Amino acid sequence: MIKAGIIGATGYAGSELVRLLLGHKETEIVWYGSRSYVDKRYADIYQNFFKLVDAKCMDDNMEALADEADVIFTATPQGLCASLINEGILSRAKVIDLSADFRIKDVKKYEAWYGIPHKAPQYIEEAVYGLCEINREEIKKARLVANPGCYPTCSTLSIYPLLKEDMIDSSTIIIDAKSGTSGAGRGAKVDNLFCEVNENIKAYGVASHRHTPEIEDQLGYVCGQEVLINFTPHLVPMNRGILVTAYASLKKEVSYEEVKAAYDKYYEKETFVRVLDRDVCPQTKWVEGSNYVDVNFKIDPRTKRIIMMGAMDNLVKGAAGQAVQNMNLLFGLKETEGLLQIPMVP
Amino acid sequence: MIKAGIIGATGYAGSELVRLLLGHKETEIVWYGSRSYVDKRYADIYQNFFKLVDAKCMDDNMEALADEADVIFTATPQGLCASLINEGILSRAKVIDLSADFRIKDVKKYEAWYGIPHKAPQYIEEAVYGLCEINREEIKKARLVANPGCYPTCSTLSIYPLLKEDMIDSSTIIIDAKSGTSGAGRGAKVDNLFCEVNENIKAYGVASHRHTPEIEDQLGYVCGQEVLINFTPHLVPMNRGILVTAYASLKKEVSYEEVKAAYDKYYEKETFVRVLDRDVCPQTKWVEGSNYVDVNFKIDPRTKRIIMMGAMDNLVKGAAGQAVQNMNLLFGLKETEGLLQIPMVP
């Protein structure tokens, strides 16, 4: 049994990790870390785990945790993982960081977009970006995995086959994304109150959201050149789900079949990426609670652009599910272990 | 492997059966029955099953189905199961009827409340009411199981320990229930449109809802006398979940501990009924997607009444989950097989 510790277990991504790991046959959770709730019963915070979890919350002592765990998940705000990590920890446990600390290779870029100094730049190069469908082999060998952001996961998977196949002009990419409110976390903020979010939609972080450079980096690696994009996230009155609607100009005239073949080339063998049938638009409901990403596209011959769409559950494939997928790779388990939940409809 | 057939597979309860049975290790679905969608791919109706289910929809030929299946689930409107069932079918396959056809032992009462003649009254006596926590042993021996209604399941489980222990006056029971909209089915009706349900709450079927006699029957068996209740269901703007708030006068002064002991007496060994900690109110979110029923109570010494509360997922414990639990009992499997999904929050 792999012993797993979670720092930040009382956030939404943390509690989703608990849900998934409890259903994972090869894992045992040994540490429910939550600075805000130390010594409180975990199941008193998340009553869905009543009678299923007996443990109390621990603090975020990563040193002590590294002695007890084989793998540490940090589901915490930016900066925390980088401030705690060190060689001693990495020599004893694998670390999967769900924050942004090790996603961006250029430390200056990180510090500019996140507005904080990076406390452990020496580990940035070593860290592997944990988008399993792209970096599978490198993840297997890693000590430190930078679990991708929710928007970057859905955006990159929706777009990269066409970029890789040189079908779209990388300078024309516009990503309009919509997210459920769990992505905003469980902090008590007026903006996230029910009455503020319900019956409402808004854009936020326009031309300034921190996931922008992360997406640009990943798309840049794919096409081998710097990519600048527009990325606009929106807050939608639902709990879970991210929908990406991306636009790009086609480099040449392509048929439906050619584009479909491009997607299939990369995803045919992927369990968790489903290329939908012709003219079927992804919907977040169809992947809710699961690790699937549904993608599809539509060619617009009038404007010579293509619309690429992707839907996933931000807490699963966009956070905890992908983290478990990374854990499976790190420990040589079946990649899908504990992740075959069927989407829940309605 | 148990071969399962579903009649009414494209309703919400039917599709939930598919979700649960696909995750059940001992079962294989051999028949996706749906009169409205014959020959259409099932995964085209419920896209969450894309790449997970290849089958096409079949009609509701129960005779043919009985040749192929070991168990038949009928997730159809009242009257259909009774109109199709016969000795030949029951000799070949077990039948779990999710409709109300075999729940009420008094055929006159059935016909009065449902307004249709009963087509197979000869099987009413044989049918076992499939509330597993109460009728476990009889279910194991049954050929025909009447899967309980959603409201009756939640109401009965919330109330019966106190009735059984003679703590409450059976003539004073009032049940005020609230349900998510999936309980109303997938039929295209104006009343169930998003814009009619969202930002709205209403009572319906006041003093006339068909689940009333079913609850009265079950509570009557418990206390050995006829019970008349008030039952008022409400439609709530959410997809899943039933919350029952029930009121009754206490027969004598009781302490918290005594009442708690009464609940524990019946539920301590039950996996799927969780008696919550003192002063914690059940919430539907905490059981969403799972087969759990959370119950609790509050004594009001001022009015000498007790408030009994229960929360469950109407599509799981209130329909498909309980049906699978019944199937497990019928076939001698572990009762919890395929039913240990952890509630999904948020």
Place this chain on the structure above:
Amino acid sequence: MIKAGIIGATGYAGSELVRLLLGHKETEIVWYGSRSYVDKRYADIYQNFFKLVDAKCMDDNMEALADEADVIFTATPQGLCASLINEGILSRAKVIDLSADFRIKDVKKYEAWYGIPHKAPQYIEEAVYGLCEINREEIKKARLVANPGCYPTCSTLSIYPLLKEDMIDSSTIIIDAKSGTSGAGRGAKVDNLFCEVNENIKAYGVASHRHTPEIEDQLGYVCGQEVLINFTPHLVPMNRGILVTAYASLKKEVSYEEVKAAYDKYYEKETFVRVLDRDVCPQTKWVEGSNYVDVNFKIDPRTKRIIMMGAMDNLVKGAAGQAVQNMNLLFGLKETEGLLQIPMVP
């Protein structure tokens, strides 16, 4: 023009007062009080008022305000109005208190249920309970109006005609109420986050909610004897609306027509209480954004009980609308002035 000041203008009830008073022909708002946002532009907090309100937020200096205003609305937590009010203020301005401070005549009862000492008990007797349909004449002469709570308004109006006409047994009253989330206020609490409320329903304050004694008092005045009730509020995933479902035993056999006549006797001339047609259940959506209360009932001959139902907008008739209605009475204006908004559907 009546000059109005609002203390607590940035809460949901306060902002609803602003919405209503801006549309009121005889009123001008001279003070937007909000301790938390002093010197911030009011329209920066509530952007719906962009270009409609230029004022900045002021503190809650009731003394200064009394010099500038003819009427002061206190839309603040319990205790504040009682701690600020004095003879000087009351001699200069009318006060309409939307908190509970002056609703309950027995100061001991207030202190027991609210858990705070009452700072101005000398004004309790003078204060008039501002349920306009019942206390219209006394309100007209008042200096200090205790604006009723949301649940008590809807509960009392749903029940009192039958109590007054001696049709129901006052010892059997059970009120099961459901409220939208704006009733919980705009404070930043985890329990009121979108993801906690959405797709969820729960009871709260069971057998202990502070509106219980307020309802009991009002029903007691009606029937001339002490009344004890069960009152259970529930939180519903919608912004606005309260639905009351109340139960009581009938004292004698009554016909639909007799009960209808009882309601009509009290409400036929009331603009804001609508007794619906036979068998039509009140829905919160049908009164959203308006000052109407829709009531109706259903006799259950089986149990000899009656189910009384009421729906209203908790922020309008349950708070700000009723406060404006009281203001209209206090100043001799047409009672409906500024309050004839038509419910918004969908």
Place this chain on the structure above:
Amino acid sequence: MIKAGIIGATGYAGSELVRLLLGHKETEIVWYGSRSYVDKRYADIYQNFFKLVDAKCMDDNMEALADEADVIFTATPQGLCASLINEGILSRAKVIDLSADFRIKDVKKYEAWYGIPHKAPQYIEEAVYGLCEINREEIKKARLVANPGCYPTCSTLSIYPLLKEDMIDSSTIIIDAKSGTSGAGRGAKVDNLFCEVNENIKAYGVASHRHTPEIEDQLGYVCGQEVLINFTPHLVPMNRGILVTAYASLKKEVSYEEVKAAYDKYYEKETFVRVLDRDVCPQTKWVEGSNYVDVNFKIDPRTKRIIMMGAMDNLVKGAAGQAVQNMNLLFGLKETEGLLQIPMVP
């Protein structure tokens, strides 16, 4: 008093017309047309009008209606208005058509996108496109007004000042729009059921939505050349509201102040278009129930694009409110009469 008749009064846009016209001082509704509900009381369909509207529904006899009404609103599916209109009607009553029949000047384009033959092409040229902020003077003189579509209204108002001022490249415009579900109408369709829409978001009509040519036409008139755009609408789980997020490449480097000045140039004197403060993103909630459109923009110097945003209530400014605004212009009334409802929050 202007006598108004409504054909299609039981759709969502029709009922919103009723709500607005009842609050309009110079208008009286003389005809509630609804083919599906002929002879039923209108207030039985929309219970919010209980005690406010006594009338019964009439059929859609436009000839008879023209005798009784000064203005006819057709809130009906495409094709109906064109099939009924004739010289006799237009000589007796003004017609405001809320369908698409007279919005597109090129009949071939209309027939291609809508897939039906146009029954009254002879009136297309005469019809005035009723976007009041742009075509105010022509509307005043019209007999037949083509009330703009919801998406085109919000899109055009968000974009046209920058196009007019030649700041953006018309070949780069991409519009990503999000709408509440009332835009889908009140027809009983599975896709619009609560359980299908709630907790879900999807794109629809990708690269093929019928509002595309309407937007292209309007933007084309502004810049004097043919414009091709990408337009992608999305269905959001809320009742009301449209949010437009539009992207375009800047033709030259511009400052915040220059762009702000461009918007102000066109909207400073407009009551219903509010250009928000710097960095404030429009939210649909802030305009709910009102005729306002909130617009704003964000320059992205990295990509040399500008993001233009607009929010409005699809049933008010996007349908019934704009129709009343057009009526006010047609009859020489104050343009804002009956339209100054303050947005309802929360």
